Amino acid sequence: MKKRRLIFGMISGLLIIFIIVTASNAMLVTSRQPSPQPTVVMINEVKAVEHLSKAITYKTISYQKRSKFDFTEFDKFISFLEESYPSIHTQLELEKINEYGLIYKWQGSDSSKNPIGLTSHYDVVPVLEGTEDNWEQPPFSGTVENDKIWGRGTLDDKVGVIGILEAVEFLINDGFKPARDVYLMFGFDEEIGGDEGALKIVNTLKARGVTFDFVLDEGGAIVENMVPGVDQPVGVVGISEKGSATSELSIEGSGGHSSQPKNHTNIGRIAGAIAKLEDTQFKGDLRGPGEDLFEYVAPEMSFPMRYVFANKVIFEPIIEQILLQQPATAALIRTTIAPTIFQAGEQYNALPEKATAIINHRLMPGDSLEDVKSFIEDTIEDDAINVTVTGSEASKVSSTNGWEFKSIQQAARNVYKDAIIAPYLMFAGSDAKHYDSISKNTYRFLPVQITSQDLNRMHGTNEHISKDNFINAIKFYAEIIKESNS
Structure with a gap:
């Protein structure tokens, strides 16, 4: 009984310490916004x-x-x-x-x-x-x-x-x-x-x-209702832009009459490959410009949200799952998969000898074209499907620590004094x-x-x-x- 009380006391003590430390982190977060100096520019x-x-x-x-x-x-x-x-x-x-x-x-x-x-x-x-x-x-x-x-x-x-x-x-x-x-x-x-x-x-x-x-x-602009827990407008300044790539999935094989189809046709195999890709998706990872965005807006959030983001190391998996629920925020933390073109067949009763699908990707900084190709091949697990990937990778990530970004922040605050100015992807x-x-x-x-x-x-x-x-x-x-x- 004493041992049980001791264990319970230790757990309670650790929980209290956890609450104190994490709450302190939330309380100690300071604003990264410069004070507005209202503009005196008078335009005709x-x-x-x-x-x-x-x-x-x-x-x-x-x-x-x-x-x-x-x-x-x-x-x-x-x-x-x-x-x-x-x-x-x-x-x-x-x-x-x-x-x-x-x-x-x-x-x-x-x-x-x-x-x-x-x-x-x-x-x-x-x-x-x-x-x-x-x-x-x-x-x-x-x-x-x-x-x-x-x-x-x-x-x-x-x-x-x-x-x-x-x-x-x-x-x-x-x-x-x-x-x-x-x-x-x-x-x-x-x-x-x-x-x-x-x-x-x-x-x-x-x-x-x-x-x-x-x-x-x-690029980015001043928007409202963009960030949960933030009532003010948020001005988002792009410090990088995602890469844009096109992957082509193609398969060739015997066609034939539609009255005697194989269990897996060319169309079916390409469709199955796309379904696998959409079901799997690239892993979400709150890093780089996406992470910078929340570091800048966290001090302006309501306390519950500020508590979560101030303790990102602990709550990061939860944060990522929340962000993945909506397309706009999911795109902030992962390379995307968007099938846009499907080409196959010319006649209703003839199996096509070739099927092709085109997928557009927007690449996260750090993801290469080769990474995308490897991910597709590993996910679809079909050697008969040829995969090619072309395009451009993400641009370099610009600094938020120097006078350059701070000048943009200050200029924006001088005109939009209530806006929170933050970096983003x-x-x-x-x-x-x-x-x-x-x-x-x-x-x-x-x-x-x-x-x-x-x-x-x-x-x-x-x-x-x-x-x-x-x-x-x-x-x-x-x-x-x-x-x-x-």
Whole structure:
């Protein structure tokens, strides 16, 4: 009996110590957010809105077939920029790369400092044929109505191009002079990979030995209800973007008449392989940029959630299981599997001699193309199925510890004082990946507040932005230039 009481007492004591230690960890977590210094940037809002509205009217559309590009629209857009921003075109050097890629160089006063770069793209995706009548306002009208600016590019990404130029024009006219060189770099084919725009810009600058302390591109934004336990909006800054790979699973064999099928047909074997992959999935692992996100938001969480994340070492398996329940958070911690194309057969009563499936993957930092191939082969366990994997791995992970990331944080807080600014892993692709080779850090952040509906509108129907959102984007770009030169 005494022995039992002793054991019970020891367990109780250990439990009390555990509670004290873990609760202390939660209590001692401190905020990683800088104090806001409210912006004093005063934009001519009417003129700025007019400029974005006009920019939308140019059909600078990127098509998968480059032969479909209408470069007269691109020429008109560039002429529009020259007319709309006279101070920039008087005081900054403009160089055109591959005719339509734009580099503006704002000379700084201290040549010992590395430059910074702000980049966006002015090409847009086409409007899906047959959906034109679903738009509340014509997609290339630039209509301004009910405090909203409508049209393709208002979110992706003429808002970035015009936002940056408005900010620089304001700063020049306000007498601001940067200490370090500031480059403004605008691509024209980002929507199809950026190979003729951003990549050519990068190759040009690399040949000249230009190295940036950081380049800031589009990417994450300020969103609400993204992180459990956090009531404030969260501004997510991409410090890396996932790789994009395509795996092809193919099998060839005798076909034959459908009246005498084998137990396992070509279609059945490929379908079975896909089912195995979807049932197995890559292992979730809260690491890298995903882990950084929660380290930055944990101090702002309600106490129960803060308790869990402050003791991540203990609760990590539970956290990972929770994150894996939703597609958006699952993608934050694992390489994804998305079957997108299945090709087999031509006639209803003939067994196909070949079946092929295409799977899109978004790779976590640290996962290689070879890792993906090995995972597929080990999972499907079918030597008759040929597996090939092509694509790109994740970009490098940029620092959150230096002045570069802290400047972005501060600039965002100066404009959005209630937002929590945190690093994260970007799922989609951007031109930023091209700049990795000439920049110590590449960040991905579109300084606007967006909703889940806005995300669907970016490449979909009824893309638009509020006037306030656009004006705040301009203020952010002005603030990041000032913060980087303080």
